[in-house]
Amino acid sequence: MFKILMLFTLLSLSLFSKTVHFSEEKYHEAIDATFTKEGNITFLDKSVEVVYFDDKSRLFYSGERLTMERKGKKREVDIGKKPEIKMFFTLFRAIYFDDREELLSFFKIERFQGITTLIPLELVSNYIKRVEYKKIEEKLIFMEIWFASEDRVRIEELD
Numbered sequence: 001m002f003k004i005l006m007l008f009t010l011l012s013l014s015l016f017s018k019t020v021h022f023s024e025e026k027y028h029e030a031i032d033a034t035f036t037k038e039g040n041i042t043f044l045d046k047s048v049e050v051v052y053f054d055d056k057s058r059l060f061y062s063g064e065r066l067t068m069e070r071k072g073k074k075r076e077v078d079i080g081k082k083p084e085i086k087m088f089f090t091l092f093r094a095i096y097f098d099d100r101e102e103l104l105s106f107f108k109i110e111r112f113q114g115i116t117t118l119i120p121l122e123l124v125s126n127y128i129k130r131v132e133y134k135k136i137e138e139k140l141i142f143m144e145i146w147f148a149s150e151d152r153v154r155i156e157e158l159d
Contacts, residue, residue, distance in 0.1 A: 018096075020096065022140075026153050026154075028151055041092070047060065048060075048093065058070075061089045084127040107131065128146070129148055131143065131145050132144050143156075
């Protein structure tokens with residue numbers, strides 16, 4: 001009976017999950033450097049898992065906590081103290097799944113020549129300057145986030 005329940009649980013997880021192969025480019029203004037990584041992001045019911053291929057690191061976002069694992073070491077980040085991290089995952093999920101209602105709770109939406117620009121409402125303007133993205137049908141061509149800290153992140157779906 002336990003084996004059947006475990007098999008059902010594993011099958012149902014895959015039914016409610018979506019994995020995206022992506023490339024991520026991060027610019028860190030403080031050190032004037034750009035880093036590029038490739039990986040998979042898996043959207044689960046209420047959480048997100050990111051696995052980077054290059055350094056074999058893993059991030060697991062559960063809404064209130066971010067667990068980072070690299071070289072066998074785990075570190076937990078309290079999202080309440082890092083709202084920009086929560087917003088990054090919220091944005092990625094909302095953009096990928098076309099959740100207009102979620103986006104409108106934080107941003108004004110403008111579209112021009114196939115590119116959508118999100119202008120932050122006061123609630124998030126302390127840590128996000130703007131967001132741009134382009135989707136064609138279900139594929140995310142790119143999503144770029146400019147943070148108030150002058151850092152930026154660009155995500156492109158690869159498959």
